[in-house]
Amino acid sequence: MNAQVPIPQVPIRAEAPAPVGLLAELTHRCPLRCPYCSNPLELDRRSGELDTATWQRVLTEAAGLGVLHVHLSGGEPTARNDIVEITKTCADLGLYSNLITSGVGGALAKLQPLYDAGLDHVQLSVQGVDARNAEKIGGLKNAQPQKMEFAAKVVELGLPLTLNAVIHRGNIHEVEGFIELAVRLGAKRLEVAHTQYYGWAYVNRAALMPDKAQVDASIRIVEAARERLKGQLVIDLVVPDYYAKYPKACAGGWGRKLMNVTPQGKVLPCHAAETIPGLEFWYVTDHSLAEIWRDAPAFTAYRGTDWMQEPCRSCDRRERDWGGCRCQALALAGDAAATDPACSLSPLHAKVRALAVEEAAETPPDYVYRTIGSNIRSPLKEDA
Numbered sequence: 568m569n570a571q572v573p574i575p576q577v578p579i580r581a582e583a584p585a586p587v588g589l590l591a592e593l594t595h596r597c598p599l600r601c602p603y604c605s606n607p608l609e610l611d612r613r614s615g616e617l618d619t620a621t622w623q624r625v626l627t628e629a630a631g632l633g634v635l636h637v638h639l640s641g642g643e644p645t646a647r648n649d650i651v652e653i654t655k656t657c658a659d660l661g662l663y664s665n666l667i668t669s670g671v672g673g674a675l676a677k678l679q680p681l682y683d684a685g686l687d688h689v690q691l692s693v694q695g696v697d698a699r700n701a702e703k704i705g706g707l708k709n710a711q712p713q714k715m716e717f718a719a720k721v722v723e724l725g726l727p728l729t730l731n732a733v734i735h736r737g738n739i740h741e742v743e744g745f746i747e748l749a750v751r752l753g754a755k756r757l758e759v760a761h762t763q764y765y766g767w768a769y770v771n772r773a774a775l776m777p778d779k780a781q782v783d784a785s786i787r788i789v790e791a792a793r794e795r796l797k798g799q800l801v802i803d804l805v806v807p808d809y810y811a812k813y814p815k816a817c818a819g820g821w822g823r824k825l826m827n828v829t830p831q832g833k834v835l836p837c838h839a840a841e842t843i844p845g846l847e848f849w850y851v852t853d854h855s856l857a858e859i860w861r862d863a864p865a866f867t868a869y870r871g872t873d874w875m876q877e878p879c880r881s882c883d884r885r886e887r888d889w890g891g892c893r894c895q896a897l898a899l900a901g902d903a904a905a906t907d908p909a910c911s912l913s914p915l916h917a918k919v920r921a922l923a924v925e926e927a928a929e930t931p932p933d934y935v936y937r938t939i940g941s942n943i944r945s946p947l948k949e950d951a
């Protein structure tokens with residue numbers, strides 16, 4: 568049993584309900600280079616990362632704010648030497664900890680100490696089912712056997728395992744295979760998450776965009792498997808925005824449920840918020856998490872519905888999807904306050920859908936791999 572740390576309670580204004588989750592991007596360092604990575608195009612370097620004591624203070628403030636879940640993420644969070652210490656702090660504070668990992672490099676060696684420190688859950692990314700395809704997508708040779716060994720160890724320890732499969736035209740033919748893999752590995756949950764096109768995925772959109780028939784087939788496969796595997800495997804399905812009727816409530820609504828802390832301590836309402844020009848972000852090194860949640864200009868900018876334009880402003884779904892994704896609205900409409908063009912009610916929707924159809928019909932270009940310091944096309948790295 569871990570010692571309990573006293574948690575200061577922070578009053579929250581009615582218009583800013585307490586956040587449920589904190590995404591702790593502990594580092595942008597990562598052995599993989601997935602072409603759909605949601606991290607920013609400009610990655611934080613190791614020299615600028617927050618130290619252990621600051622992360623522990625941030626976690627204490629998060630618990631005081633009412634946060635329940637902490638997602639220990641990156642990059643690859645196990646690349647941090649203090650990942651076990653940080654996980655133990657979560658356990659001491661009563662925060663549910665979820666390790667979001669690639670399972671390669673040093674991840675396996677840290678699994679037992681993480682378990683001993685009180686880790687609650689593991690989310691393992693899988694790029695493909697066929698090893699050759701998976702390693703081409705992740706940009707790292709010998710990654711697949713490491714992932715399989717890692718998954719087996721997670722299950723052996725009795726930790727709940729979720730597999731996360733980001734789906735695109737390079738692996739959409741493997742959806743059935745992902746389901747079989749999840750069952751074989753003993754995962755409790757599988758996320759079949761069609762790529763969201765911002766960050767690196769926006770750069771690689773033409774290489775990643777599947778066609779509508781492929782998307783429809785993948786949805787049918789998931790629906791059939793959900794029936795077949797009831798009680799054994801939960802399958803979450805995130806459908807691709809460009810082919811959807813209505814958008815998702817991105818991040819659960821801007822400034823409503825989540826806080827995202829970058830490796831350098833900048834606090835974002837969603838992982839792609841830095842793509843929106845003119846937003847003012849505050850740092851955990853200058854402000855408490857409670858101040859940031861309540862008052863940081865980036866958090867108040869699109870909270871609620873006052874900022875909305877038509878058709879969102881008078882739409883009866885406005886408090887269900889909160890107008891969709893601000894970052895996607897900026898990328899596609901050139902205005903972060905516009906209705907997300909993924910919405911069928913947006914005047915730009917037909918154009919965006921046509922773009923997706925056109926890109927999916929073309930021969931896919933090579934991936935532009937994610938690399939700290941540059942975004943060049945390059946061959947596979949030789950090893951983890």
Ligand code: SF4
Binds near residue numbers: 891
């Ligand atoms: Fe959602 Fe706006 Fe579309 Fe209505 S118009 S469904 S609020 S994105």
Ligand code: FES
Binds near residue numbers: 817837838839892894
């Ligand atoms: Fe920023 Fe959707 S990714 S609001």
